Amino acid sequence: MTTFAPPAPSRLSRWQPGKRLSRWFLTRLQQRRGVTHLPRQLAYRDIYILPTPFGYAFAVLLIFTALGGLNFNNNLALLLVFTVGTLAQMTTFLAYRNLTGLTVTTLFAEPVFAGQTARFQLRLHNEEARYRYSVQSAKANHSDGDCKDIPPDDSACLKLPQSASERGWLSAPALRIETRYPLGLFRAWTWLFPSARCLVYARPTANPPPLPLMGHGASGPSRRGEGDQLHGLRTYQAGDPLKRIAWRSSARHDALLTREMEAPQERACVLDFDQLTGMELEQRLSLLTAWVLLADQQQLSYSLHLPTLQIGPASDTPHRLACLKALALYDA
Numbered sequence: 536m537t538t539f540a541p542p543a544p545s546r547l548s549r550w551q552p553g554k555r556l557s558r559w560f561l562t563r564l565q566q567r568r569g570v571t572h573l574p575r576q577l578a579y580r581d582i583y584i585l586p587t588p589f590g591y592a593f594a595v596l597l598i599f600t601a602l603g604g605l606n607f608n609n610n611l612a613l614l615l616v617f618t619v620g621t622l623a624q625m626t627t628f629l630a631y632r633n634l635t636g637l638t639v640t641t642l643f644a645e646p647v648f649a650g651q652t653a654r655f656q657l658r659l660h661n662e663e664a665r666y667r668y669s670v671q672s673a674k675a676n677h678s679d680g681d682c683k684d685i686p687p688d689d690s691a692c693l694k695l696p697q698s699a700s701e702r703g704w705l706s707a708p709a710l711r712i713e714t715r716y717p718l719g720l721f722r723a724w725t726w727l728f729p730s731a732r733c734l735v736y737a738r739p740t741a742n743p744p745p746l747p748l749m750g751h752g753a754s755g756p757s758r759r760g761e762g763d764q765l766h767g768l769r770t771y772q773a774g775d776p777l778k779r780i781a782w783r784s785s786a787r788h789d790a791l792l793t794r795e796m797e798a799p800q801e802r803a804c805v806l807d808f809d810q811l812t813g814m815e816l817e818q819r820l821s822l823l824t825a826w827v828l829l830a831d832q833q834q835l836s837y838s839l840h841l842p843t844l845q846i847g848p849a850s851d852t853p854h855r856l857a858c859l860k861a862l863a864l865y866d867a
Contacts, residue, residue, distance in 0.1 A: 554676065561675055561709055564726060571727045574660075576638045577712075581725045584627050590720035593623065623720050630723035633667055633714045640690070642707060644733035646859070648824075649702045653733040655695040657710065661685040668716045675709035675726070699735040702820070702863045707731040736863045737817070739825035746804045746826055746835070803836040803848055806858075820862050827862070831855045841865060 586594065597616050604612030638660040647653050661667050664687045672693040673680025681693040699705050713724035775793045785792045806826050811819045823839065830837040831850070838847030839858045846857055 557676055561726070565709065565728045568726075568728065570730045571639075573642060573729065573731075574638055574640045575727075577634055577636065577725055579631070579635055582631055582634050582723055583725065584631060584721055584723045587715060587719055587722045590623075590722075593720055597623075623718070626718050627721045627723075629717050630714055630721050633670070633716045634712065634723050634725065636663055637661060637667060637670070637685075637712075639712070639727065642710075642727075642729045642731040644697075644705075644707070644731070646734040646736060646863075647699050648736045649699060649738040651699055653697045653699045653705055653735065655697060655707050655731065655733065657693045657695060657712075658690055659685060659693065659712075660690045661687060664688060668714070670712065670714050672710060672712050675711055680711075697733070699733065702735050702737040704864075705733040705735050707733070734860060734863060736859045737820040737824040739828055740818075740821045741825075743822055743825035743829060746830055746833075746837075747806070747810070803838075804830055805838050805840060805848075806830070807840040808842060809840070820865060824859065824862050827855060827858045 597620050600612055601616045603609070604616060640658045640660050642655055642657050644653050644655040657672050659667075659670065666687060667685040669682055670685055670691070670693075671680050671682040672695055674695060674697070680695065683691045683693060685691040695708075695710065697705065697708060707729045710727040710729065711724050712727065713722055715722050770790065770792065772793070779794045781792045781794050804826075806823050808819060808823065811822060814822070827837070827839065831852075834850055836848045836850045838845065838849075839861065841861060844861055846861060847854055
């Protein structure tokens with residue numbers, strides 16, 4: 536079971552009992568509820584409601600207005616207080632109704648490289664024939680988050696950024712789904728403790744040395760694409776770079792023609808972990824990650840040799856993803 540790990544308290548947070556109480560509450564709540572398995576429909580037991588800071592200020596204003604009405608025996612002021620107070624209290628039902636019945640379907644994130652920001656995407660589905668207004672998602676103990684309206688019988692995707700500083704698996708943080716609809720006087724929210732995670736690749740070296748070209752690729756014709764050798768001419772297609780247009784041939788044939796490049800398959804490289812001597816573990820993984828990206832960009836056939844695993848040779852997208860994942864999860 537994934538455990539919510541609150542951040543280490545700083546000297547400033549020691550004098551903020553509210554944040555410490557919130558962390559303690561989240562830890563106890565997760566121990567009681569456990570991991571949130573998706574999909575999950577929000578029920579009335581999952582939703583909490585409390586006044587917002589604006590709501591507290593509004594309540595204080597009503598109290599002083601009522602005291603003034605009693606002091607000066609002003610019945611209109613008392614009528615105003617009770618009428619507005621009743622309307623404000625009824626917004627708690629609207630805030631609760633804005634969340635209950637929503638279905639949290641999925642939570643996922645595309646792989647990123649170390650040092651980038653992972654973006655978890657929370658998908659909510661509204662099965663009822665009414666709008667859900669101002670539904671916001673945010674990380675625990677954070678006030679900022681993505682906010683959207685969900686149309687009837689439709690879904691919405693809310694994004695939650697999470698910094699990814701180290702390679703490996705990045706677990707999704709504890710999440711909060713809330714709404715302050717309709718007047719912002721009350722806040723209705725629920726907590727989620729998902730088991731989703733994001734794969735963080737090793738940080739690639741900024742300026743890697745040239746690829747170790749050795750070995751031979753698979754036999755057969757050359758691969759057409761972003762290579763450095765001319766394969767032939769073809770009809771221009773929307774999106775082709777202007778530098779690839781063969782202007783002289785186009786003038787002769789009275790039609791735009793584009794040069795199509797190729798990368799010979801006989802060129803190949805072996806990315807060997809053991810050959811990188813005199814480097815730290817993370818430096819080796821960063822360099823191998825940069826070489827994998829460079830070999831894939833050049834459409835070379837390459838293989839990855841780790842002490843416990845050998846992948847390839849190949850040159851397609853699944854091979855690149857398998858190599859990046861192996862480097863991200865490598866444990867010496």
